[in-house]
Amino acid sequence: VVEVLYFAKSAEIAGIRSETISVPQEIKALQLWNEIETRHPGLADVRNQVIFAVRQEYVELGDQLLLLQSGDEIAVIPPISGG
Secondary structure, eight states: OEEEEEOHHHHHHHSSSEEEEOOOSEEEHHHHHHHHHHHOGGGGGGTTTOEEEETTEEEOSSSOEEEOOTTOEEEEEOOOOOO
16 A cells, blocks of 8 residues: 655646555556556646656656555656746
């Protein structure tokens, strides 16, 4: 079980700021994103723009294997729009 934190636009889309989800301890980053996107399909719109962080380390949405521990924080951070 990991905690997913949503920030700014991703929180608006998801309608929540955080939630806990149950995922395998070994999961590829893209599979983890897909789990999150399944819960909040609107996030597909920002998929190519978000910064994804696991335990406060940035992760590319790709094939790298994540070794998660129960209670880990996953952050979904959209780009900060500036003027």
